[in-house]
Amino acid sequence: xxxxxxxxxxxxxxxxxxxxxxxxxxxxxxxxxxxxxxxxxxxxxxxxxxxxxxxxxxxxxxxxxxxxxxxxxxxxxxxxxxxxxxxxxxxxxxxxxxxxxxxxxxxxxxxxxxxxxxxxxxxxxxxxxxxxxxxxxxxxxxxxxxxxxxxxxxxxxxxxxxxxxxxxxxxxxxxxxxxxxxxxxxxxxxxxxxxxxxxxxxxxxxxxxxxxxxxxxxxxxxxxxxxxxxxxxxxxxxxxxxxxxxxxxxxxxxxxxxxxxxxxxxxxxxxxxxxxxxxxxxxxxxxxxxxxxxxxxxxxxxxxxxxxxxxxxxxxxxxxxxxxxxxxxxxxxxxxxxxxxxxxxxxxxxxxxxxxxxxxxxxxxxxxxxxxxxxxxxxxxxxxxxxxxxxxxxxxxxxxxxxxxxxxxxxxxxxxxxxxxxxxxxxxxxxxxxxxxxxxxxxxxxxxxxxxxxxxxxxxxxxxxxxxxxxxxxxxxxxxxxxxxxxxxxxxxxxxxxxxxxxxxxxxxxxxxxxxxxxxxxxxxxxxxxxxxxxxxxxxxxxxxxxxxxxxxxxxxxxxxxxxxxxxxxxx
Numbered sequence: 213x214x215x216x217x218x219x220x221x222x223x224x225x226x227x228x229x230x231x232x233x234x235x236x237x238x239x240x241x242x243x244x245x246x247x248x249x250x251x252x253x254x255x256x257x258x259x260x261x262x263x264x265x266x267x268x269x270x271x272x273x274x275x276x277x278x279x280x281x282x283x284x285x286x287x288x289x290x291x292x293x294x295x296x297x298x299x300x301x302x303x304x305x306x307x308x309x310x311x312x313x314x315x316x317x318x319x320x321x322x323x324x325x326x327x328x329x330x331x332x333x334x335x336x337x338x339x340x341x342x343x344x345x346x347x348x349x350x351x352x353x354x355x356x357x358x359x360x361x362x363x364x365x366x367x368x369x370x371x372x373x374x375x376x377x378x379x380x381x382x383x384x385x386x387x388x389x390x391x392x393x394x395x396x397x398x399x400x401x402x403x404x405x406x407x408x409x410x411x412x413x414x415x416x417x418x419x420x421x422x423x424x425x426x427x428x429x430x431x432x433x434x435x436x437x438x439x440x441x442x443x444x445x446x447x448x449x450x451x452x453x454x455x456x457x458x459x460x461x462x463x464x465x466x467x468x469x470x471x472x473x474x475x476x477x478x479x480x481x482x483x484x485x486x487x488x489x490x491x492x493x494x495x496x497x498x499x500x501x502x503x504x505x506x507x508x509x510x511x512x513x514x515x516x517x518x519x520x521x522x523x524x525x526x527x528x529x530x531x532x533x534x535x536x537x538x539x540x541x542x543x544x545x546x547x548x549x550x551x552x553x554x555x556x557x558x559x560x561x562x563x564x565x566x567x568x569x570x571x572x573x574x575x576x577x578x579x580x581x582x583x584x585x586x587x588x589x590x591x592x593x594x595x596x597x598x599x600x601x602x603x604x605x606x607x608x609x610x611x612x613x614x615x616x617x618x619x620x621x622x623x624x625x626x627x628x629x630x631x632x633x634x635x636x637x638x639x640x641x642x643x644x645x646x647x648x649x650x651x652x653x654x655x656x657x658x659x660x661x662x663x664x665x666x667x668x669x670x671x672x673x674x675x676x677x678x679x680x681x682x683x684x685x686x687x688x689x690x691x692x693x694x695x696x697x698x699x700x701x702x703x704x705x706x707x708x709x710x711x712x713x714x715x716x717x718x719x720x721x722x723x724x725x726x727x728x729x730x731x732x733x734x735x736x737x738x739x740x741x742x743x744x745x746x747x748x749x750x751x752x753x754x755x756x757x758x759x760x761x762x763x764x765x766x767x768x769x770x771x772x773x774x775x776x777x778x779x780x781x782x783x784x
Contacts, residue, residue, distance in 0.1 A: 229280050229347075230280050230309075230347070230348055230351040230352075231351075232278045232279040232280070233253075233278045233351065233354040233355060233358050233365060234278075234358070235278055235365070235366050235367035235368075235395060236358075236364045236365055236366055237366060237394065237395060239394075239400070242272070242364070242402070243270055244403065245403045245404060245405060245570075246270050246271065246272045246389075246402060246403065246404040246405070247264075247269040247270045247271065247404065247405055247406070247568070247569050248261075248264055248269050248270070248271045248272070248404055248405070248406050248407075248408065248569065249271075249272045249274065249389055249390055249402055249404040249406075249407045249408070250271060250272070250273045250274070250408045250410065251274055251370050251390060251407065251408065251409045251410065251411045251417065252274075252275060252409070252410045252411035252412055252415075252535065252537070253273050253274070253275035253278070253350075253353075253354055253357065253365060254281075254350060254410065254411075254412055254535060254536075255286065255349075255350065255353065255535070255549050255552050255553065256410040256534045256535035256552040256553070256555065256556055257273060257275070257357075257408075257410045257411075257534075257535070258273070258350070258353035258354055258356065258357040259297075259300050259302060259353065259552075259553055259556040260408060260410070260534070260556045260559065260560065261273040261357045261360070261363050261365070262300065262301070262302060262353075262356055262357045262360050262363065263300050263301070263556065263557075263560045264560060264563070265357070265360035265361060265362040265363035266301065266360060266361075267560070267563075267564060268362060269362060269569075270362050271362060271363045271364070272364050272366065272402055272404065273357060273363060273364065273365040273366070274366055274367075274368045274370055274390070274392055274402075275354075275365065275366075275367060275368070276367070276368070276369050276370075276411075277367065278354065278365070278367045280347040280348065280350070280351050281346065281347045281350055282346075282347050283346045283347065283516070284346075284432060284434030284469070284471065284514045284516055285346065285432065285471075285516060285543050285548075286346040286349075286350075286548065286549060287343055287344060287345065287346045287461070287463050287469055287546075288314065288341060288342075288343045288448060288461055288546035289306070289341060289342045289343070289344075289349075289546075289549050289550070290341050290546055290547060290549075290550045290637070290638045290639045291330055291332070291335070291339055291340055291341050291638045291639065291640055292550045292554075292638050292639020292640045292642065293549045293550035293553050293554075293639055294306070294339060294340065294341065294342055295335075295339060295639075295640070296550065296553035296554050296556075296557050296639075297553060298339075299557050300553065300556065300557055300560075302353065302356055303338075304352075304356075305349060305352035305353050305356055306342045306344065306349065306352075308352070309344050309345065309348035309349060309352060310344070310345075310348075310464040310465055311342045311343065311344035311349070311464075312342070312343045312344070312446065312462040312463070312464070312465065313340045313341070313342065313446055314340060314341030314342060314343050314446055314447065314448055314461065314462075315329055315330055315332075315340055315341070315446050315447065316328050316329035316330050316444075316446075316447050316448075316634070317447055317448045317449070317450060317634070318442075318443060318444040318447045318448070318449045318450070319449075319450050319452065319620060319623060319624075320449065320450070320451045320452065320496055321451075321452040321616075321617070321620045322452075324620075324624075325443075326620070326623060326624035326630075327444055327447065328623055328630045328634050329634070330634060330635075330638050330640070331631040331634060331635050331638075331640065331641075335640075341448075341638070343448075343461050343462055343463055343469075344463055344464070345463050345464065366394070367394075367395055368392040368393060368394050368395070368400075369392060369393045370390050370391070370392045370411065370417070371390075371391050371392060371393060371399075372390065372391050372417075373387050373389075373390055373391075373407065373417065373420060373531065374387075374388055374389050374390060374391050374401055374403075375387070375388055376388045378391075378401045378403070381420070386529045386530040386572050387407050387528055387529065387530035387531035388403055388404070388407075388530060389401060389402050389403040389404045389407060390402055390404075390407060405530070405568070405569035405570050405572070405575065406530060406531070406532070406569045406575055407530060407531045407532075408531070408532050408533075408534055408559075409421060409531065409532070409533050409534070409537055410533070410534040410535035410536075410537055410538075410552075411535075411537050412535065412536050412537055413519055413521075413536040413537070413540060415536075415537035417537070418533060418537045418538065420526070420528065420531075421525065421526055421528055421531055421532070421533040421538075422523070422524050422525050422526055422533055422538060423524040423526060424521060424524065425521070425522060425524065426519055426520070426521050426540075427519065427520040427521075428477060428517050428518065428519055428520075429475065429518060429520060429542065429601070430456065430473050430474055430475045430476065430517075430518050430542075430601075431473070431474045431476075431479055431515055431516065431517050431518060432471045432472070432473060432474075432515065432516050432518055432543065433471070433472040433473075433474055433479075433483065433487065433513060433514070433515050434469065434470070434471055434472075434513075434514040434515070434516070435469075435470040435472070435503065435506040435507070435512065435513060435514075436463075436467050436468070436469060436470070436506065436512065437460075437467070437468040437469075437470055437499065437502040437503060437505075437506050438466060438467055438468075438502070438506075439502060439505075440468055440498075440499055440501075440502035441498070442460060442461075442462060442468060442499070443496060443498055443499075445462075446462070447461075448460070448461040448546070449461065449496070450544075450604075451494060451495065451496065452604050452606075452616065452620060453491070453494035453495075453606070454494060454606040455475060455490075455605060455606045455607075456473040456474065456475045456604070456605045456606065457473050457544060457601070457604045457605070458470065458471070458472050458473065458491065458494060458495065459471040459473075459544070460499060468499075468502070470499075470503060470506070472487065472491050473518075473544070473601075473605075474486075475605060479515060483513065483515075484507055484510055484513065487507055487513075488504065488507060491503075492504055492507075518542055518543055519540050520540055520541060520542060520598060521536075521538070521539055521540040522539070522594075523538060523539040523583065523590065525538070525583045527576075527580070527583075529572045529573070529575075529576045530572050530575075530576075532559070532579060532582065534552065534555050534556070534559070535552045535555070536548065536552070539551065539590060539594070541593065541594040541597040541598055542597045542598050542601040543597075544597055544600060544601045544604070545593070545596060545597040545600060545637050547593035547594070547596075547597050547637070547639065550589075550593060550639040551589065551590045551593055551594070554586070554589050554590070554639070555586050555590070558582065558585060558586055559579070559582055562578055562579055562581075562582060562585075563575075563578065563579070565578070566578055588642060588643065588644055589639070589642040591644060592636055592642040592643065592644050592646075592647050593636070593637075593639060593642055595644075595647060596633075596636050596637060596647060599651070600619075603615060603616055603619050604616065604619075614658055614661075614662065615654075615655075615658050618654060618657055618658030618661060619654055619658075621657075621661075622653070622654050622657050622658075629650075629653070632646060632649070632650050633650050636650070
């Protein structure tokens with residue numbers, strides 16, 4: 213069964229904690245050998261047990277604690293993850309937990325902000341990101357797994373892998389199951405043809421199935437903001453703060469999660485003081501009061517060390533490794549659940565043709581390519597997450613800050629320049645070639661900004677320029693990088709950059725096509741004259757009509773380069 217909206221959400225906080233999933237301790241009904249043992253009933257474990265149980269496999273799902281988990285991450289499921297949830301038949305698990313649809317991101321930097329939407333063309337209306345309390349989502353997945361025929365879910369502490377003799381497994385042997393401690397404290401052995409280990413980031417079994425190298429670049433400090441409204445509803449908010457990013461996103465209709473990234477191996481000695489003096493000034497003004505109010509209750513300040521774990525599998529017959537036990541990336545982009553669900557779907561598809569798992573050689577041959585076939589999606593999301601984290605952190609280095617600004621402004625351009633990267637981040641178009649393309653484009657864009665600066669100094673938004681001059685033939689000012697510029701100034705600057713980008717774009721295929729720009733093409737500026745003075749201070753007339761070699765006659769329209777497109781807005 214899966215919890216329904218009426219059973220947990222009646223306008224109060226009754227849905228705050230869902231009841232534990234009952235442990236099935238009817239040991240007398242256990243088969244002598246299970247088709248599959250899944251260690252860990254988190255996102256990956258539940259999804260895998262549910263799908264394989266529906267395929268007719270006898271599955272034993274073991275979890276240390278079947279009560280609702282309480283974490284400050286795993287609260288944003290990207291649209292690509294939701295699509296995988298649908299393919300696994302588990303999309304109903306995001307309902308009834310006061311989850312929120314997420315349709316894009318709002319980025320903030322130095323008083324500017326850009327809003328970027330997920331490219332959802334061609335998808336059903338219900339496909340979007342989802343944000344929620346992690347524990348509620350996991351409990352719904354557990355209810356779904358427990359209700360699946362052929363699945364037995366049991367609270368147990370798995371201690372070790374075992375071999376065919378029910379003794380501790382050794383290198384070179386076939387994994388034949390696990391030894392675990394049941395609710396009564398009794399040691400038991402469970403045999404299976406295939407064992408899947410997905411027991412989370414603190415796994416004690418990963419060392420047998422991989423060569424782990426774990427890095428800890430930072431901490432997340434978690435707060436819950438109440439009584440506040442996000443500047444852009446149904447969006448994740450990323451603040452490119454100093455020294456590192458701050459995230460805001462809804463986790464219910466009444467609560468906003470704030471995650472403050474604190475770089476380094478240790479947290480500040482006085483964490484509340486650090487949050488007040490260093491972080492609070494970086495928080496958007498509309499959220500600052502709620503942020504400071506959340507700091508008043510120091511017991512509500514939660515911390516978690518972020519980890520990065522490259523996938524380095526050791527292929528052992530009879531066992532596979534999945535989820536955070538196997539592979540982790542910086543959680544900045546919220547890609548972990550998308551990778552886990554994609555891995556589950558891929559593995560289930562690979563196992564589906566086998567009539568049974570009893571032949572370890574045949575099972576190993578069938579799953580031999582699993583770690584290779586998962587790479588396009590997992591490597592794209594992992595690389596993007598780790599790279600964006602490095603770029604978004606403030607280091608004080610001038611060259612790094614140029615790249616940081618270039619990345620923000622590149623996403624602000626709109627068109628393919630925002631829809632391409634956001635399609636990667638969302639898991640909807642996880643192609644390594646598209647990732648490499650946009651890395652190159654950002655680099656070219658950043659260099660172009662330095663080599664070809666705007667020809668005329670921009671005018672700040674404040675003052676008469678902000679209001680515009682009006683008139684029937686007046687061409688409106690455009691907002692670029694937080695400044696108002698005349699159209700021809702903007703055109704000249706972006707056309708120079710555009711020529712560089714066009715050289716790269718002309719030889720590549722952007723998998724996400726740019727949206728159709730409905731604006732009319734820019735018309736040449738009418739020929740006018742303005743007085744100048746020669747060396748003798750004699751007034752002369754200078755024609756301002758574009759010549760054949762001028763930037764404005766290069767033939768490149770600035771539709772998606774110089775102007776925010778339909779899926780992005782930029783303001784100050």
